[in-house]
Amino acid sequence: MIDHQWASPTHVSLKNVTFGRKGQPATLVAQNIDIGLSSRQFSQPLHVDAIVLQNGTLNISPNAAPLPFQSDMLQLSDMAINSPNTGWDLHAQRVNGGVKPWQPQQGKVLGNTADIQFSAGSMTLNGVPATNVLLQGAINNEQVTLSTIGADIARGSLTGNANRLADGSWQIGSLRLNDIRLQTNKSITDFLAPLGSVPSLKIDSLEVTDARMEGKDWAITDLDLSLRNLTLAKGGWQSDDGRLSMNASDFIIGALQLNDPIVNIDFNPQTAVIRQFTSRWERGMVRTSGIWLRNEKKLALDELVFAGLEYTLPADWKTRWIEPLPEWLNSVTIKKLSANRNLIIDIDPAFPFQLTALDGTANNLEVVRNSQWGIWSGNATLNAAAATFNRVDVRRPSISLNATDSQISITELSAFAGEGMLEATGAISQAPQRNAAMNLRGRSIPVNVLQQWGWPPLPLEGNGNLQLSVSGNLAAQTPLKPTVNGTLQATSADGKQVQQTMQNGEVPGA
Structure with a gap:
């Protein structure tokens, strides 16, 4: 229905409007559209001074039908905005604000160039809910400048400013998160995946204060973080003079739990200097x-x-x-x-x-x-x-040991056992075969002390002296026992002696 009153001759009102393509979600549904006219209508009949959309829904989609009007200003009053099937999965309610000028095109409801200012009572962006949202900025073809960002999110608050470049990269001038309380069913890898989904992410200043976050097999509490001058791109980082400072009460990922971690890192073009990492663990x-x-x-x-x-x-x-x-x-x-x-x-x-x-x-x-x-x-x-x-x-x-490119030398190995002492020296090759050799001597020790360590029991009792020379192969994925060869001499306290030889992990007759 069209309504025109002579008391306001430059305004036309449309009631209960639905606009879109057949078989597709409507581009626009509004209880009321107020159109402000001017003398321009004589030369550009579809370009008006102002359009006010009230109490309806605006769908921003590449497949949405282009709106036939243009105006110096588009104003939204208590509207809902949806943008499915785009890089910004956006659903916003109770939206108020404006676009100036408004020159919609196919697949670009807000046009190529415009100044924008919106507030929303509630909004979900890429699955993240927020309330009391404020956005101010500008659109310049494929570049989006958000000079003011504000929202209540995850029981905390977010403020900042950012730019989205034509290639999809982001530049965050400043971003501050306060008192965030976030819960998600995502793993830490999936939670951070969006950071790697853009060509690059440049962070001039990021401040996080008193945040608590929890996901699948990870959690962090009382997080304070300050990040300056860092760019994340292609799975790595770039920085000329970056800095990360972070502390938290608890950081848990899988079986790893750190208490009161403190981290301070300086970033340079080719290095990251860990000035401090401390934690209770x-x-x-x-x-x-x-x-x-x-x-x-x-x-x-x-x-x-x-x-x-x-x-x-x-x-x-x-x-x-x-x-x-x-x-x-x-x-x-x-x-x-x-x-x-x-x-x-x-x-x-x-x-x-x-x-x-x-x-x-x-x-x-x-x-x-x-x-x-x-x-x-x-x-x-x-x-x-x-x-x-x-x-x-x-x-x-x-x-005590000393390692070189060729071998690990055990220069001293000792321990007290029973009433006596064990002493040994040995070497392990650094080659893949990991050939190893050890000489062990025991004095006044239990003569069967080696039984629990792989040598068969001796026909002796009590304390005595031992002399063991043994070699083997510690190569990865190779059983040790079949490679062990050696000799053992044992003398008990009453003078009985035993000498045994091990071949391929077995002592004949033992």
Whole structure:
């Protein structure tokens, strides 16, 4: 219905309007459309001064029928806006605002160039709900400038400004998130996937204060984050002078839980300098600093400290040790490592062990080479107050080793057992075959101490002395026992002697 009143001769009102293509969702549905006319109608009958859409729905879709009018200004009053089947899956209600000028085209309801200002009572953008939304900015062909962004989101607030470039890249001038409380059923990978779905994302300033987020197998509480001058593109980052500062109460991803983590990183064109990483972990503390070298795919740590841990190794830690790391992590070095008062437990039923009050120091360690875990270079000394190896208790175990390109040399290995002491030296080849050899001597120790470690029981009792020389192959995916050869001499306290030879893991007659 068309309504025209002589009291307002330059205005025409349309009631209960529906416009669109047959068989397609309507481009426009409105209870009332007010059209402001001017003398321009004599030369451009379809270009009006102003159009006001009230109490209806505007569908922004590439397949939507183009609206036949243009105006110097389009004003929305209590409208709904939907944009399905586009890069912006948008659903907004109680929308008020305007577009100036309004020159709609096929697939572009808002036109190519315009200034925009909208508020919405509620909105869902790409599955993320928000309320009390305010957007101000401009459209310039394929570029969108949002000079003001404001919304209440996830029980918190969002403010900022951003630009979307013609190629789909985003530039965030500033973005601030306060008191966010977000829950999602997505994994951390799926949650962050949108960051990699655009050609690039340039962040001038991002501030997050007191955020709590939880998803599938991950959570973070009381997050404070400040990120400056960083661009994410093609799965990597670019920065001339970037900085990340972050702290939280808890960070959980899978089985990893960090308490009170603090991270400070400086970004440069080819490096990321880890100025600080500290966290409480497994009832203890971990601290490190160092540098990431992008071209070399190398993490070089100046310092790594573990203190007071009570850590049970994952059941599959041996498998993880021999599996290659991702291609992007080629090398890890540690200039100085310190361990203090740690409890390390392995519950593998085949050979469980526990180290109590483990201390240690190491220098110039290379623990990853060519994306493979190992001890490729450096030296280390470790000792503990007590230990249990496959249910055999020892006291004050200690080991010193030195690694080179060719082998790992165990220069000292000792522990107190029973009333005596075990001492050993050995070497492990760095070649893939991992040939290993060890010489062990025991004095005044239980003569059958080696039984739980793989040697058959001896026909002796009580304490005695042992002399063992053994070699084997520690190659990955290769059973150890069939490769072991060696000799054992044992003398009991009453003078009885036994000499045995092991071949291919078996002692004939034992």
